[in-house]
Amino acid sequence: MSNKPLGTPARQALVALMTHVSEASNSELYEHFRMRIEKNIRQELESAGYIVWRKGLRGAIFHELTEDGWERARREVGAAAPERVSSAWLLHYGTLMHLDRLLATRNLQLADLYVGPLGIPRTDTEPSDEASTPSRDAAPPEGERVGSEPDGVEDRVRDAYQRLADAPGSLVSLARLRERLEDVARDDLDRVLRAMDRRREIHLEPDPNRKALTQAVREAAVTIGGEDKHLITIDHS
Template structure:
């Protein structure tokens, strides 16, 4: 799971996610009730979650792709971060966010599709995300991972992911196969399938670089 942040940093991350663009501290203060400054800003910059333009006031901030990935992981925690005290609203809100995160994964919907993406992903970035998340999910060397589990973590439209998967397959860098036990296929797995070679493929294995 992702590293936890303090309440104010977490609020800043979700505010930038919701706004979906570069915003000034003035805009952030109007939207969220505070500006992103000092050690809290520099820590988010250091972690490469937020990119800040501090050349002139008011400073401007934008969530990075790594920051968007953090937000998706944070949604799945189901409870607010330390430190205490927490607001009365925090715990119920996180319970709702947890259900929202589970729904996104079940429906193979990325945060980019809900909030929009600040910048379109290149094929190189999509491949990087495929490899990175494959390594997170695979349970044994050269193991198979379900596309239904992999797709929601990539944060790109299905058709763009399919283009990269097809190129990797043709280059012998990825192997796609159908689920051998068709009776075990869930609706989620069927929707995430990648049609290649005249059949639906549900599992993928990525060759190491």
């Protein structure tokens, strides 16, 4: 991990990626924070070992913090604001300092605070009370497996993608994928796709040419972080 001091834009990019939690494109960063990670900043963070990035559809660039990046972002939580920044950033860094004290006094980790992508509620938390917890002896509803995804759906997603893709890593419409898996319930397939995307086993991406989308393509989208994803890719390299 590099100990070289970061410039103000790089520090702000770290805070933005930390706040976003999941992999973020420049369009997502602009939508949420009105900022983008320019090429020189991306190179600065990449050379320090703080981010990895990839190119998506039509040159869209996606960024994600590495383990060293998360560690460096943790130091940013307790740091003084960069010089000559706007009042909004001064307020944000002031809030981060309060969070730093909370993390220290409660012996919490950064992962306890930044728990999921923006706009996506956590679904992996424990039930809040015993009344909402099913009895251990209760039988699951017919056709449902408790604590797991429907049988074989992940493997079927991979198989359907392989059959539809022109080449490994190419983009496939979710509308076409759903046609291959039409017997899988919509909610079950959406849940599997989100889980696989979260684990980086697949990548779900929006189609930037929104005006040209058919109604079928729009209806087949999976919404993640408040953004509709219309395409799937699996990189087997």
